[in-house]
Amino acid sequence: MELILQQVLNGLTLGGVYSLVALGLTLVYGIMHVPNFAHGAFYMAGAYAAFFLMSSLGLNYWIAMIGAGAAVAILAVIAERLVFHPLRKSEGLHQMIAAIGILLFLEAGAQAIWGADFRRMATPYNGMVALGSIAMPSQRLLIIVGAFALMMALHLFLRKTVTGATIIAMAQNRDGAALVGIDANRVAMMTFAISGVLAAVAAALYAPINLVYPSMGNLVITKAFVIIVLGGMGSVPGAILGGLIIGFAEALGGFYISTDYKDIIAFVLLVVILSIRPQGLFATGAR
Template sequence: MLILFQQLLNALALGGAYSLVALGLTLVYGVMKIPNFAHGSLYMVGAYVTWALLTDFGVPYFLALGLAAVALGLLAMLLERLVFYPLRGSPGVSPMIAAIGVLFFLEACVQLIWGPDFKLLNSPVTGIITFAGLSLTGQRLLMIVASVLVMLALFYFLKRTTTGATIEAMAQNREGARLVGIPVGRVASLTFFISGALAAVAAALYAPTSLVSPSMGEIMNLKVFAIIVLGGMGSVPGAIVGAFLLAFAEIFGGVFVGANFADVVGFAVLVIVLAIRPQGLFGRTA
């Protein structure tokens, strides 16, 4: 039973990080109706920016996290203006191909600047918290608390502010939002900013528990796309539920099946759910 609760805590930490990345991708898809295959590269660059701020400039961790979030938000806005905005009237496959190009371009830039070697991002929160026979590292506790706070802040922004309401209006009907006077271009840029910032926060929280590498964006890309398909394309609650479901499948699959098959178990759950409910857990039927 202790093993069960111990892995439950680990799954909550991992699910929190997955949720933040998936929420950014979900918002962009909801507004632009484009699967942004460059999203994983924003997560990867966010990890490297955080690492550089900590190691090269000696910036305190939480300040580095905030600066990385702003930097990646601005980078995502720049990509929206330079890549996606000019392609807004193009066939559906063109933005996807452009996004894949951005993914490999950013990966090449990171290797050019910081090299192809793995980087170690030391955890800013040391120590292990023990209670009732369970133990949790300070970094994983930070992942749980910070991800919940960020998700609550995002929910408040979307549901209780006028700007958030314009994002939801565009997600429901982009043309209708334009006709009632909503500045769709500005809202699209803001949505990309939020998605980049969320990816950077997730990277800064999760990177100290793993290694930072140029290929980490490709891996995260696969997982977050699995998450949003599992939850239902464009569904914010679905992205959160899908993220935790994938995290639970990976963690418990690693325990009961083997660490080498943890990812296989996660994607097996995806296949099973979609076989039963093709539109995803929170997706709407056509």
């Protein structure tokens, strides 16, 4: 039982990180209706920004996380203004190619600045926390608490504020939102900024128990796409639920089957669930 509970906590850790990344991806998809492959590069940039602020400037972990969120939010807005906005009336394929171009550009930039070496990001939370008979690393517990707190904050922002309501309106009906006076450009920039913050915070939370390197976002963004397809394209609840499903599947599958196959489990689940429910778990659009 203790081993099972340990894997449940591991599943919550992975699910929290995946859900944060998938939330940013699904918000952008809801507005642009184009898969943003550059989101993985934003995740990587968040990890490197936090690493740089801590290692080179000597800032503490929390300030580095906030700084990384702000830096990636600005980077995401610049990408939206310079790349995605001029292509807003083009075919979706053009925007997808542009997103891949941003991904490759940022990865090459990170490698040029920091090199291709794997780096370890320090954390002040190196101890263990006793949860009954289970001992859990403090950083993993921080990931769970931080990820779900941020998800709740995003939910309240979208549901309880006028700005959040404009994002939902744009996701549901872009033309209708424009007719009632919603500024599409402002909402698009805000959505990209929020997605950048989510990716950066997820990276800053997860990097201390992982490694920081230029291509670190590739596998994460691939799983994030699996999650948003699994949950329903453009669905916020689907992104959260899909992230938790993939997180638990990887944790339990890696423990009971083999860690060698844990990255394949997400894609197997995608095939199984979509064969039963092709439209995804939440197919009614963004909520």
